[in-house]
Amino acid sequence: MAxxxxxxxxxxxxxxxxxxxxxxxxxVKAALKEVKMALLEADxxxxxxxxxxxxxxxxxxxxxxxxxxxxxxxxxxxxxEEMTKLMGSExxxxxxxxxxxxxxxxxxxxxxxxxxxxxxxxxxxxxxxxKPLLVACDIYRPAAIDQLEVNAKKxxxxxxxxxxxxxxxxxxxxxxxxxxEHGHNVVILDTAGRLQIDEAMMKELRDIKDAVTVHxxxxxxxxxxxxxxxxxxxQFNEKVGINGIILxxxxxxxxxxAALSTKAVTGKPILFVGMGEKLSDLxxxxxxxxxxxxxxMGDVLSLIDKAVEANAERDAxxxxxxxxxxxxxxxxxxMYLESMKQMRNMGGLASIMGMLPGMGKISDDQLPDEKQLAxxxxxxxxxxxEERRNPKLMSPQRKFRIAKGSGNDIAxxxxxxxxxxxxxxxxxxxxxxxxxxxxxxxxG
Ligand code: GDP
Numbered sequence: 001m002a003x004x005x006x007x008x009x010x011x012x013x014x015x016x017x018x019x020x021x022x023x024x025x026x027x028v029k030a031a032l033k034e035v036k037m038a039l040l041e042a043d044x045x046x047x048x049x050x051x052x053x054x055x056x057x058x059x060x061x062x063x064x065x066x067x068x069x070x071x072x073x074x075x076x077x078x079x080x081e082e083m084t085k086l087m088g089s090e091x092x093x094x095x096x097x098x099x100x101x102x103x104x105x106x107x108x109x110x111x112x113x114x115x116x117x118x119x120x121x122x123x124x125x126x127x128x129x130x131k132p133l134l135v136a137c138d139i140y141r142p143a144a145i146d147q148l149e150v151n152a153k154k155x156x157x158x159x160x161x162x163x164x165x166x167x168x169x170x171x172x173x174x175x176x177x178x179x180x181e182h183g184h185n186v187v188i189l190d191t192a193g194r195l196q197i198d199e200a201m202m203k204e205l206r207d208i209k210d211a212v213t214v215h216x217x218x219x220x221x222x223x224x225x226x227x228x229x230x231x232x233x234x235q236f237n238e239k240v241g242i243n244g245i246i247l248x249x250x251x252x253x254x255x256x257x258a259a260l261s262t263k264a265v266t267g268k269p270i271l272f273v274g275m276g277e278k279l280s281d282l283x284x285x286x287x288x289x290x291x292x293x294x295x296x297m298g299d300v301l302s303l304i305d306k307a308v309e310a311n312a313e314r315d316a317x318x319x320x321x322x323x324x325x326x327x328x329x330x331x332x333x334x335m336y337l338e339s340m341k342q343m344r345n346m347g348g349l350a351s352i353m354g355m356l357p358g359m360g361k362i363s364d365d366q367l368p369d370e371k372q373l374a375x376x377x378x379x380x381x382x383x384x385x386e387e388r389r390n391p392k393l394m395s396p397q398r399k400f401r402i403a404k405g406s407g408n409d410i411a412x413x414x415x416x417x418x419x420x421x422x423x424x425x426x427x428x429x430x431x432x433x434x435x436x437x438x439x440x441x442x443x444g
Pocket of ligand 1: 250
């Protein structure tokens, strides 16, 4: 796991503080000395460490902190905030031009950094919003061209190559013409890497930039190489000019040096992090979440993101189950309740409608009445679980009890049950209406 050793050492430093009731300036200084050692061992740039520790110290030895209710916690909070600042404070999004225009992204980096893989990962990420074209500009390694083509296929995005006999500048220009003709609005150029930085590589990148309008020059650096990654970033920035950095291989046992120093040294933000070899393993970089993770405070927000994803999967499973029942005309009140709950989880009817394409401008009075929906929900909730699963049980006595329990008139209950029965009948006819068993092909 990345940062393990750094996290352990930082936690040790804070444990010392927590064990003391009140703190003196010397206590804080001693703890920060440990923090400094931990950061240096994690391969964080020396100047960055010095600056970082002095900023924390300045804030942490103030009277407010030392005389506060929980000084140790305040120190940790300051370290967390300064660390977030170090990595850029704000999350930097990759800005795309209006979809009418082509956004050009040039990927660069040393050989083996993960450039080709990341280009394909990025294309996959953008596929939902734009029509990307992956362009092979590495004319020195035929294997890199093949690798990009294979990955483009996997990601189901278009690929452009002119082999190895044409200059990368010519390829980039031709790719722009191809993109215009075929309606691509993002062009991702995968350029050649070398084992070390050399002038020829830098010139080639500059030549591409002179020939086509590049909106983003993104540098891919291997997080496992620590300060070396930072040196590489500095040089690329100086010689070619970069807009942002992608840290690859953050799933490995990176010590943290690259993540913590790159922004501070180069002034360029980290946009994404590579979290594995799979083409889906590219994540947005959040400085605050990364700081919490490094400090061993967990990354609650990312966990929530994951929980939301998991929940979406669970719902998909439930949806399938529901559709399969619907296909057989077997709907019950339980399913009715479940679909209302799902709707509410997504922010309610109005908010779901607002998210649908073309529905944004719908006015409130055009929406079904939420109060009415709540009344219906109350009716279903007043049924016993058995009644919900078996609508046939509905006798006049039961309807009367349900009306009373839900605060409705018996006429309301009757109306709802009648509507429900009509829906049930319609569902039963549905497979026939929609082409028999295959009618629900997409879902079933
Ligand atoms: P390039 O020479 O810069 O184009 O590098 P490649 O894209 O060919 O990647 C070099 C190696 O690193 C390949 O084996 C990739 O699968 C691997 N790689 C790339 N990104 C990641 C990552 O985020 N995590 C891990 N574990 N491996 C990665």
